[in-house]
Amino acid sequence: MLSGDIPPSQTIYIKNLNEKVKKEELKRSLYALFSQYGRILDVVALKTPKLRGQAWVVFTEITAASNAVRQMQNFPFYDKPMIFDSVQIASLISLRERIQYAKTKSDCIAKEDGSYDKKKKQEEKAERKRRAEEAQQSTMPNGASAQNGGSTASFRHGNSSAQEAVAPNNILFIENLPHEATSMMLEMLFQQYPGFREVRMIEAKPGIAFVEFEDDQQSSMAMQTLQGFKITPQNPMTITFAKK
DNA sequence: AGCACA
Numbered sequence: 001m002l003s004g005d006i007p008p009s010q011t012i013y014i015k016n017l018n019e020k021v022k023k024e025e026l027k028r029s030l031y032a033l034f035s036q037y038g039r040i041l042d043v044v045a046l047k048t049p050k051l052r053g054q055a056w057v058v059f060t061e062i063t064a065a066s067n068a069v070r071q072m073q074n075f076p077f078y079d080k081p082m083i084f085d086s087v088q089i090a091s092l093i094s095l096r097e098r099i100q101y102a103k104t105k106s107d108c109i110a111k112e113d114g115s116y117d118k119k120k121k122q123e124e125k126a127e128r129k130r131r132a133e134e135a136q137q138s139t140m141p142n143g144a145s146a147q148n149g150g151s152t153a154s155f156r157h158g159n160s161s162a163q164e165a166v167a168p169n170n171i172l173f174i175e176n177l178p179h180e181a182t183s184m185m186l187e188m189l190f191q192q193y194p195g196f197r198e199v200r201m202i203e204a205k206p207g208i209a210f211v212e213f214e215d216d217q218q219s220s221m222a223m224q225t226l227q228g229f230k231i232t233p234q235n236p237m238t239i240t241f242a243k244k
Numbered sequence: 245a246g247c248a249c250a
Binding site for chain 2: 056
């Protein structure tokens with residue numbers, strides 16, 4: 001079940017993002033997460049009903065986009081110093097399935113390579129609008145909003161003994177950090193997520209840290225997007241909920 | 245679920 005039949009491009013399409021995260025916040029997080037794969041030209045995210053929860057990250061190089069897609073696909077399960085629990089595996093799987101190449105060229109790329117055609121663009125837009133209106137007409141105009149908190153915090157994987165070990169917590173436990181990691185570096189990374197409170201590191205225990213958020217959902221969001229983030233290439237960080 | 249360029 002790979003990313004389907006869409007050919008590689010400089011732009012990756014990401015779906016299933018938390019719709020509650022503010023647009024700017026989301027763009028910044030994606031930028032932070034994906035800039036490890038190469039230079040990013042643009043991050044596009046809109047909050048319109050049709051486009052919320054999705055984003056496009058435009059790289060300067062196709063290879064960077066491919067790396068981003070591939071890295072997420074082959075998430076480093078086996079490099080991890082600890083055994084993965086079902087919650088983490090579930091969140092990794094959902095991460096993997098969220099990322100594909102974009103179907104069409106990003107405007108910022110088309111502008112670069114001269115293929116950007118403003119007229120055509122407007123026609124396409126008008127066309128989309130017309131079709132959307134048609135669709136509106138055939139259904140009853142009724143704002144059916146299927147709200148699904150979209151949180152990773154509420155997994156319902158049978159096995160209650162496993163669940164005990166991984167109960168969501170507003171405090172995250174970070175492992176496999178390079179020894180040169182500082183609390184400021186972690187702060188830069190985590191503070192971009194809503195609800196961030198503080199980073200705590202322990203002098204005597206290098207390689208680990210605790211990161212506190214206001215609540216479980218906010219910590220989950222940060223965990224999900226920063227899971228495996230590499231401060232150095234050798235050190236994908238492992239994030240779990242701290243034990244209560 | 246959902247592929248745009250506010």
